[in-house]
Amino acid sequence: MKKLKICVIGIKGGISTVLMSGLFRSIKRGVPAGGLLTDTPLFSQCSLPDVDTFEFGGFDIRQIDLYESALQNDQFNVLRLDTEPEIKEWLNSIPIYKGVTLNCGNAISNIAQNGFTHNHSNLREAVSQVCSDLNDFRGKDDCVVVNLSSTEERFVPSESHLSLEGFEKALDNNASDITPGQIYAYSAIKEGIPYVNFTPSTCADIPALVELSNLKKIPQAGKDGKTGETLVKTVLCDMFSIRNLNVDMWYGTNILGNLDGKILDNSNNKSSKIESKKSVLKGCLGYEPASEVRIDYMKPMGDNKVAWDYILFSGFGGAKMTMTFTWQGIDSFLAAPLVVDLVRLIHLASKKGFYGIQNQFAVFFKSPLNSDVNSLVRQYDILKEWVEKLKEA
Numbered sequence: 001m002k003k004l005k006i007c008v009i010g011i012k013g014g015i016s017t018v019l020m021s022g023l024f025r026s027i028k029r030g031v032p033a034g035g036l037l038t039d040t041p042l043f044s045q046c047s048l049p050d051v052d053t054f055e056f057g058g059f060d061i062r063q064i065d066l067y068e069s070a071l072q073n074d075q076f077n078v079l080r081l082d083t084e085p086e087i088k089e090w091l092n093s094i095p096i097y098k099g100v101t102l103n104c105g106n107a108i109s110n111i112a113q114n115g116f117t118h119n120h121s122n123l124r125e126a127v128s129q130v131c132s133d134l135n136d137f138r139g140k141d142d143c144v145v146v147n148l149s150s151t152e153e154r155f156v157p158s159e160s161h162l163s164l165e166g167f168e169k170a171l172d173n174n175a176s177d178i179t180p181g182q183i184y185a186y187s188a189i190k191e192g193i194p195y196v197n198f199t200p201s202t203c204a205d206i207p208a209l210v211e212l213s214n215l216k217k218i219p220q221a222g223k224d225g226k227t228g229e230t231l232v233k234t235v236l237c238d239m240f241s242i243r244n245l246n247v248d249m250w251y252g253t254n255i256l257g258n259l260d261g262k263i264l265d266n267s268n269n270k271s272s273k274i275e276s277k278k279s280v281l282k283g284c285l286g287y288e289p290a291s292e293v294r295i296d297y298m299k300p301m302g303d304n305k306v307a308w309d310y311i312l313f314s315g316f317g318g319a320k321m322t323m324t325f326t327w328q329g330i331d332s333f334l335a336a337p338l339v340v341d342l343v344r345l346i347h348l349a350s351k352k353g354f355y356g357i358q359n360q361f362a363v364f365f366k367s368p369l370n371s372d373v374n375s376l377v378r379q380y381d382i383l384k385e386w387v388e389k390l391k392e393a
Contacts, residue, residue, distance in 0.1 A: 003141040004049045006343055007134060007193070009184050010149030011058030011096055014258050014303055014332035015198070017070035019339055020056050020094070021079045024087050027052045035337035038344045042384060045391050048344040057137040059130075059184070061099035061112040066091045073258070073332055075302045097133040100126050100180040105153040107266035108180075111259070122174040123183065130187040138193065142350075144343050145188040146196045147203060147222075150260060152179050153268040154275075155202035164215070167208035185209055189218045194346045197222030198339060200276040205369050210357060217355040221346055224276045224366040227334040229254060229307035229327050234376040236323075237284030240313060241375075246289075248320070249312040250281055253294040256331060257301035265297035276367045283374030305331040338364050352390060360386040 008016045026033040033039075038048055062069075067088040071081055081087055101109055101117045120126040137143070158177050160170035167186070170178055181197070185204035188195045189212050197203045197220070204213065204220045213220045226234070229252055240247050255261075264270045274293050282288040307327040315321055342364055349358050362368030363379035373379055 001050070001053050003055050004053050004343070004347060005055050005057065005138050005141045005143040007137055007143060007145045007188075008056060008058035009099075009145065009147040009181075010060060011056070011094070012060040012062055012064055012066055012069045013148055013150070014073040014260070015148045015335045015339060016056075016058070017066065017073045017091075018079070018332040019336040020091065021070050021074065021081055021087060022333075022336055023051050023054065023340070024090060025079060025084070028086065033337065033340070035334075036340055037337075038341045042387055046348060046387065049347055051340065054343075055141075057095040057097070059097050059099040059133070061101055061108070061117050063113045063116045066094060066096065073303060076304070076330065078330070078333065095137055097137070100130065100183050102126055102180060102183070103176055103178060104180050105266075105268060107263045107269045108150055108152065111150070111263070123171045123178055124174075126183050127171060127187055127190075130183060131191055134187060134191050134193065138191075142347065143193045144196065144347055145184065145193050146198060146339060146343060147181060147184060147201070148198050148339070149181065149201075150263040151199055151269045151272050152181050152201040153266075154271040155179070157202075157206065161206040161208050164208045164211045167206075167212075179203070182206065182209065185220075186212065189213050189216055189220065192216055192218055194218055194350045195220045196339075196342045196346050198225040198335070198342070200224035200272045200367065202272075205357070214356045217353075219346055219349045219355050219358050220369075221342060221358045221361045222365060222367075222369050224273075225335050225338050226364060226366045227331070227338065228305060228329050229309065230277055230280050230366045231376070232307075232309075232325060232327055233280050234284055234374055234379075236311070236325075237281065238375050238377055241285060246314040247281070247285055247311060248314055249290040250309065251292050251311075252277075252307060252309040253296065254305065254307045255296045255298045255301055256303070256305040257297060257299040258303045258331060260331070261295070261297040261301070262299075264295050270295055279367060280374050283372060303331050303333075305329055348390075352393075 025031040181203035357370040359371040362371040
């Protein structure tokens with residue numbers, strides 16, 4: 001059976017280790033993976049790659065043993081990794097390449113560890129290294145690159161991001177405004193590998209790399225996986241809109257204690273995530289109510305994320321009413337199945353000749369690229385329409 005290589009940026013993180021460990025148990029022990037949209041009847045005729053064809057590798061900037069990271073990230077022992085004698089050997093056999101830290105900002109540089117990052121002297125050297133490592137991992141097999149790394153600092157675009165020519169010149173000049181995420185995205189697309197950005201960081205969606213993905217005829221999708229509080233928002237907004245109930249105010253607060261939360265405790269990194277989460281309301285409702293989103297790092301929470309939302313809305317006669325909800329979920333376990341879905345679908349899009357931004361995958365993202373549709377129901381309809389057309393072709 002032909003392999004599908006999955007190269008993960010941030011391979012030692014929570015989403016990645018939960019994803020890989022969960023699939024190992026599914027393949028080796030027959031434990032249902034669960035939560036996969038691509039396992040529903042809609043996709044039964046799409047010839048999607050089976051998970052037992054997946055082979056993982058990737059980049060990271062930390063020295064921690066992959067198995068040890070997996071144990072830490074499964075803090076509630078859902079996957080019972082300590083009872084799986086084979087999984088330690090399997091995880092530690094996965095190829096991992098040293099990551100890029102040029103222009104990464106303080107929060108991310110603080111978690112990078114000497115010995116597991118290249119001392120690149122310039123951007124071109126970093127690109128060359130990443131391209132070499134990608135090709136070493138891919139070999140002659142199909143490959144998909146997925147960005148699951150920590151959220152980068154708030155991005156301020158410049159002229160060098162507006163065109164491929166300008167971006168190439170910025171690489172040559174070792175510009176300080178090209179991020180690690182953009183280096184990985186550029187390298188993947190340059191080498192002809194489909195790319196998915198599951199983070200809120202600005203990566204392949206800058207005009208220069210959109211131009212490159214169209215030029216190389218490579219599909220890309222993103223950004224910021226929609227897994228918890230925002231997922232609920234996009235459902236409730238439909239309810240308020242359909243019933244013509246005006247949302248006057250929406251306040252939400254999130255607490256989490258994993259590595260993602262630690263990075264987001266830095267205001268420069270947090271602003272990217274906040275912007276992504278706040279944009280959904282206007283997109284769904286068509287207007288912008290008074291709103292606030294908080295993200296607070298509380299280490300004892302670990303990967304157990306809690307969100308609490310308070311909604312003030314107006315009904316008949318202008319009556320003011322309220323709704324609150326609490327969302328409790330294990331962050332990485334919510335995200336992992338979406339990554340499998342996106343890997344399968346971006347691979348399908350590539351095989352069917354689609355390239356550039358794939359906005360039909362908006363249902364998976366908080367800030368879907370090249371799409372102004374934020375309603376979950378409408379996003380799902382768009383995906384279904386795309387799948388049905390493929391079946392008819």
